[in-house]
Amino acid sequence: MQVKILDKKSFQQDLLDWYDKEKRDLPWRRETDPYRIWVSEIMLQQTKVDTVIPYYNNFMEKFPTLQDLADADEDKVLKAWEGLGYYSRARNLHTAVKEVRDEYKGKVPDTEEDIKKLQGVGPYTAGAVLSIAYNVPAPAVDGNVMRVLSRLFTIYDDIGKAAAKNKFEQLIREIIAENRASDFNQAVMELGAVICTPTSPACLLCPVQKHCSAKEEGVQDLLPVKAKKKPPRTVHLKALVLQDENDRFLVEKRPDTGLLAKLWQFPYIEAAEETDEDIAAFAAEFGAAVEEEVNYYYDVKHVFSHLVWEIKVYRAEGKVDNIGSHQRLLTKDELKEFTFPVSHQKIMQSLEEE
Template structure:
């Protein structure tokens, strides 16, 4: 399909370039398959600079397959706090437990076994097999598709599954004998450092001479990628409920369900605002508390919590891949005699009254961390 000369040139030049120019990254300092695995999961949709501190902390806290297998899930989630895509953490621990039980703690080295692990797809399987075990398997991610689409002038939409399959076939053919790990990492390194999305640095590229995309003046137009749909807007009311009496100095948090968005993460109670539109919100004193009280009161009543008066505290925003949250945070109290210490009616088990110090024990999405930190900071300044 593509000329043997163009392919051989690419493989040889890229491999030698990588060995001379590779960055000194934490997970490149060992061939520990467990550490390689952790790094690959963390690096999914996440930049190297973001991952580095998380990787150090995670490996330090869970140094072996056995240690992670035996850890409480809450601690694993807390170690992942802020990284996003939290199912990665839960799938990783689930898969690590399987490796501990089924393979005696040794990460398997066959395609079938690695691919079968939870959270390990075509890319990650290839990455673990090639980097940790030097097996000649392709590891095709966004970087690799960008590099290959430019060098070989491939105009297929990289969002299509069929294109990834095509790229995997090509990438596998390019792997030099006995150098799968270095070559695959070189492909990604080139994409990260030279063949970058916006303005590729062709003049420093080790394979520019035979790059078809460059020759055609197409390097900036590739890869072809269908645009994603914009996230749908959602307006929400958030309740920052301050404890009274025996709970003075604490705020009320709750844990999300085990499935879906931000699964098992902790958060402040919140409710969808009726009419997700952008109706005239912020005045100088903030939005009207009345509709917020109505929505939050109904929401909290379902958990047996009564809501006292609200006053506006701050706005907040958060964008997921598919949802854009516009939040208005209100301060209030739980106006509910049944929750006094002497009452027999307990707080539902997925709720907690916590102090600022106890925040450290719970994993929060970043948007709620920001709100809580702003709150505790302001309260400290006021006292």
Template sequence: MIDLKAYGIVMWDESKIASFRRTLLNWYDREKRDLPWRRTKNPYKIWISEIMLQQTQVQTVIPYYERFLDCFPTVTDLAAADEEKLLKAWEGLGYYSRVRNMQKAARQIVEEYQGHFPANYEQIAQLKGIGPYTAGAIASIAFDLPEPAVDGNVMRVLSRLFEIDYDIGQPKNRKIFQALMEILIDPNRPGDFNQALMDLGSDIESAKNPRPEESPVRFFSAAYLNGTMDKYPIKRPKKKPQPVQIQAFIIRNETGDYLLEKNKNSRLLEGFWSFPLMETSFIVQPLTLFDDSADSLRETLFQKKVFEEQYQISPSWSDRHFSQLKHVFSHRKWQIELTEGLLAAADIQESETVRWVSAADFVNYPFAAPQQKILDEYLKHDND
């Protein structure tokens, strides 16, 4: 364990630690939310919830969690799942590497542990896609092991409790918070202790609009007592995502089917179906009365020509106007222009990655959020 004094942190004595545990857990017993994954000790179900809750709000997760378990009730079902069925069950949650890693981990469990979820921290942490936080959460909640689960919410609370002058966004500083939690965690109720700190950090002591006067542990908090709540936690702002212009081609044939393409060549949205998409070099700005859109028009005409050559078709291009769409990933911000084309004959050679699909069959294809936005915008104008 690291020397906390070297980081300017003076640990409480045993009586204060015991008082802190009681205060926090008494609050949790009164105020904890009734969530479906808190009604079970099944490590598989707890694991599913923890992965879904990464970068996703609780209320959004609940219906996904319940549907996912209906589709894949056991780790064996998840390991054997078809990719498109798996992506369809996850559709809309984003960060799709999470569910792919879950399936890889499920296959590890089947192959290495005969389908039984490993019951100690070290083995859990060896599973694909499971880091120290998730391993600690599963170990403490499902198996009552005194393992800390240190996420951003927990680091925020600890930063204020001890006025920690280290950036919580720097991975190298995580060891400070891990060492603190190893001392503070309640050995008798480790899962509840971890969840109590998570709840506290996500609500009352949230990053935006915290309510420090309502915190059950405010009188343990050095930042509260010293009037420095606005200083902690220390965290540098994230880099802004880079803008990328995307041209979406909505192509219909004479029977009303749409041309869909499966993304097989990129880690971003790999495995999902969409209208054909093409990254362009020209970033289209919102038009004003004084804009000269000649450059934009030339770029669009060029992309249409490239599309025709790539797919060996010559659609009749529509002049209908659609609103520009935006979709933000963690590192990219897509600005999406829609272009509609009609074909007199469906003369594309269909394959595993390119096919004509009726609108009624869209429900059977996994669509990522950008595709759903494109479809919604298009359908708003479908009867124009």
């Protein structure tokens, strides 16, 4: 591969000098424990630093060591992840940490071969943990890195394609500062986060502007190239908030796999058509009398990356029976102990406004 950079040493020095001076003071940057680095990198997948910080701090308070997390109940782990999204990250991390406890004597693997075997550890996270925790010169290519490199070297490959990622990893292998792999990888990501931003990059403040091919050609706003995603499909739901005579609410645990696996929710049905009887029939299964017009209460809209939930919420009070084994009746206080997706937190919140 042709590296069009003029002076590698000069580039590394300009980048690292800037990073040494300007790097943000982040909780996980005060840590050297590979377990803590690992947790931060899992949380940072698809998620902004500002969102992660409070979750990370709380998580470390609850599970200070790898052993603590490995020994914890899954429900507690999910509760600590509540609202962060992509809950398979939490389940996979929990599985992987138990694997490290049992198969690696509690020490996070420091080789690419071993660390990649862990659930939820893909090419990015493997490189990030190896470089940041162990200073191994492995590439850690995330969206920030692809954006920075696509501009530095005017690469017009679609960064959504798998082939492009290999190209960027190879590029990092060629330009990484071998003895400062941790700082180098973090510096590139930091540059992408605070200077080389998706829109309106701050080129005038950029420490490596003089090495940047896109800036030289004035095409920084055209990069990176990325195919547009399809709009999410809309699913119509009717959710049922049943409150029994003891002011307990009917909730249920979602299946072990798929969307929002193992989280709790108010029972609902998919309503393909705007029919009137379906919610009544659904409620009748619990011995509750619900009518479309009488019990309709509230609308909740929730947007995921691949679908939209438009939820009509129905409320009813009275005796509740015929509870399934995955279902529970919980008081308002007890609801707080269970993990709900944000969409159903919105439903819960509507109960406070009366």
